[in-house]
Amino acid sequence: MLDPKLIREKPDEVKANLAKRKKPEYIEMVDEFLEVDRIWRETDVIVNELRKQRNIYAKNIAKAKGDEKQKLIADMKDINSKLSDSEKIYNEKQDRRQFLLDRIPNLLHDSVPYGEDDEGNVPIRSWGEKPEFNFTPLDHHELLDILDIAELERARKTSGSRFYYLKNDAVILEMALMRYAIDILRKHDVEIFSTPSMVRERMLYGTGFLPTGAEDIYKIEGEDLSLIGTSEVTLAGLHTDEVFTEDELPKHYAGFSNNYRTEASATTKDDKGIFRVHEFKKVEMFTYSLPENSEAEQERMFAIAEEIFKGLDLHYQVVNICTGDIGAVAAKKYDIEVWLPGQNRYREVVSCSNCTDYQTRRLKIRYREKEGSPIKGLVHTLNSTALTTTRPMIAILENFQQEDGTVLIPNALVPYTGFDKISPVNKK
């Protein structure tokens, strides 16, 4: 949520910023907000004045006696009827105002490149090199089959499309990836959490996954609980309504969790294998920062994400996400796109966002100089993938495949897996 005062006081700046997102409805929302906000405030004055009258009368009635009291009570009823009329308008305008605030996205940082859609994302650097093959590299789903380390067809039977079983060496590899990432984070003094997989609605609203985006979330029937799509939600929610002191910040957190996504709006192109799935495990970095430090914190966080992928010897490029592709919550976002030989293209494996105060305004997470001193403002939040299970696994399979189908395990993972390759098995 944006600061309503900012929209009111600098509407042209806000609109110019939102215009970069190439969605005219945002501009319309701002215009409507300005109008609704104006009426809301005018009504607020009227309501306040009537309430003041009511309070004065209430006190006088308490003191008055007999006929005088009866007269005052009659007058009071008149005031109350006027008040209830004004309050009705006031509440309507307030609801509409909030509705709009809930849907206007965050302001973009100046360094976000302009672009219409994901074609406009700007690669800013790359690391490593594409592997050379003197044979035609296989797709990851073919490799999963040859190596016999997953059940894809049968997963359709038990759970439906976009679910999967991993088995044997793939299970070890999955855990190894998580442990590998966690150890790197611990080296950087990040606090590690294993978080709930379900949260209350308030947390999803607070992090910006609601009200827009409800179709991507699995909701538990009859409960105020939904499955998280990322531990960003649980880690952001952790300090809801709290007030940090400056010396407590930044908080460098990371969450390990299962993640659930309906992928309702996804295309069917990535259906094969485990590229786009409803459930996966992830280590997610999450930072609470002073406003003035959030830009530096984003660079710091992203450097750790890169370190993780460098350690896996995976060739990748870094992309600055453009105005047309960035989400509603982020002010600025970097992705890591890893090279997938089986698809012959780069694919997203990391997303690192500075959400500034967009989430903390909703979650009411603030800071003050020290214990007991007045509140100074809202903290900034940032999140970044550290490592997921499925896509990095795909990258390892496709990049380190040998002609006979054997897949070599990156050196950094061997201490965690206990094996340095996965070889094809002869299935009956």
Place this chain on the structure above:
RNA sequence: GGCGAGGUACCCAAGCCUGGCCCAAGGGGCUGGUCUUGAAAACCAGUGUGCUCCGCACUCGCGGGUUCAAAUCCCGUCCUCGCCA
């Protein structure tokens, strides 16, 4: 799941039974000021949100209701803690 006790501002906490100087006592912390060479102590002021900001209104977990008037009474609901299952 059942029963019980609770939820008051940054923290602690009174008020609730018996509705009305509660525009929420008091304490702590913090900020500013007076004083001091400096500090402590003491004293004064400030310390939730909104607005047309020397003034008002809102805020007692949340949402309804009763009433001229609700932190206080009623209903619903969420959460926390305890005991039981």
